[in-house]
Amino acid sequence: ALGNPLRPLLLAAGRSTLLRRVVTALPVTRSVVRRYVPGEGQDAVVDATRDILASGRAISIDHLGEDTSDPAQAEATVQAYLALLAAFGRLDVPAGLPVPALEVSLKLSALGQFLPQDGHAVALANARRICSAAEAVGAWVNVDAEDHTTTDSTLSIVRELRADHPSVATVLQAYLRRTEDDCRTLAGEGSRIRLCKGAYAEPADVAFQRSEEVDDSYRRCLEVLFTGDGYPMVASHDPAMIDAAHDLARRTGRADDSYEFQMLYGIRDDEQRRLAADGHTVRVYTPYGDEWYGYFMRRLAERPANLLFFLRSLVPS
Numbered sequence: 196a197l198g199n200p201l202r203p204l205l206l207a208a209g210r211s212t213l214l215r216r217v218v219t220a221l222p223v224t225r226s227v228v229r230r231y232v233p234g235e236g237q238d239a240v241v242d243a244t245r246d247i248l249a250s251g252r253a254i255s256i257d258h259l260g261e262d263t264s265d266p267a268q269a270e271a272t273v274q275a276y277l278a279l280l281a282a283f284g285r286l287d288v289p290a291g292l293p294v295p296a297l298e299v300s301l302k303l304s305a306l307g308q309f310l311p312q313d314g315h316a317v318a319l320a321n322a323r324r325i326c327s328a329a330e331a332v333g334a335w336v337n338v339d340a341e342d343h344t345t346t347d348s349t350l351s352i353v354r355e356l357r358a359d360h361p362s363v364a365t366v367l368q369a370y371l372r373r374t375e376d377d378c379r380t381l382a383g384e385g386s387r388i389r390l391c392k393g394a395y396a397e398p399a400d401v402a403f404q405r406s407e408e409v410d411d412s413y414r415r416c417l418e419v420l421f422t423g424d425g426y427p428m429v430a431s432h433d434p435a436m437i438d439a440a441h442d443l444a445r446r447t448g449r450a451d452d453s454y455e456f457q458m459l460y461g462i463r464d465d466e467q468r469r470l471a472a473d474g475h476t477v478r479v480y481t482p483y484g485d486e487w488y489g490y491f492m493r494r495l496a497e498r499p500a501n502l503l504f505f506l507r508s509l510v511p512s
């Protein structure tokens with residue numbers, strides 16, 4: 196939660212190259228990371244996908260990696276997604292699962308958005324290749340939200356992508372002051388919006404700082420999305436936000452298949468299964484790959500209990 200006093204420190208540590216080297220070299224780190232990341236290779240994430248689908252949940256897979264300044268790295272990311280989507284095409288999706296059960300989540304910065312030369316055009320072209328491959332196997336695509344300096348560029352690329360691939364979804368972060376307006380703009384028919392609280396360290400002029408303010412903003416944004424004509428995706432582990440979504444679904448008379456819940460791989464797994472058993476669509480955001488350091492540090496920053504678990508595992512018993 197935002198109230199965690201260590202949050203800014205851990206988020207800063209998540210951007211440190213030196214700490215990345217130290218933390219990733221610790222042998223125990225990997226076993227803790229496995230709670231949140233099923234593996235580094237494609238086989239591991241395909242196995243995890245089979246298990247998640249068999250449990251009646253949908254999945255969104257993120258190939259880990261962010262903010263590259265190297266075109267070859269961006270191309271490697273595209274190739275990883277294309278290979279993953281080819282593997283999706285060979286998967287037997289159990290009958291009875293809701294909507295497209297398979298989705299990939301992309302970070303535009305990993306596709307070249309901030310390359311010094313033509314970043315916008317490169318990321319757009321790369322994302323288009325992934326969208327076409329996803330369409331060919333009946334999978335959905337979601338464009339993740341990164342820090343606030345990327346929001347305008349990301350929303351403009353998403354707009355361009357949706358002209359050819361109308362099912363492309365994106366993410367809005369309730370901690371940003373602009374987000375309620377963005378929800379209004381984007382809640383139209385056919386849109387798919389994932390609403391999350393937001394995972395980056397952001398300054399007070401653009402983002403709410405107190406967790407109560409973020410929660411209030413989340414509730415207001417949910418209301419805009421649920422009363423709109425799109426497909427809201429409620430991405431939170433917070434019981435209060437999940438209750439707010441249940442209330443809104445009742446008040447607006449939404450059918451169970453007109454919105455979904457989303458949670459991260461390894462977090463509140465019992466609650467995910469309970470919601471799915473109750474007839475709700477639940478999608479598990481599942482990251483894989485060797486660039487797990489930044490993602491892992493954001494998870495530690497979110498919850499003191501996650502950090503304590505990690506620190507305890509460093510002490511030999």
Ligand code: FAD
Nearest residue numbers: 196339340366391392393394430431432433457458459480
């Ligand atoms: P928090 O405020 O972290 O937690 C609130 C309450 O939830 C806790 O008090 C506790 O009751 C419960 N809870 C939380 N974690 C646990 C746990 N491990 N076990 C038991 N209870 C727990 N962020 C972005 O910036 N961009 C993105 O594109 C993005 N995509 C996301 C996709 C999904 C599917 C999800 C779930 C999150 C995504 N996020 C993204 C991260 C998000 O912004 C938050 O940082 C993260 O989800 C933590 O916020 P929270 O809503 O879960 O609640």
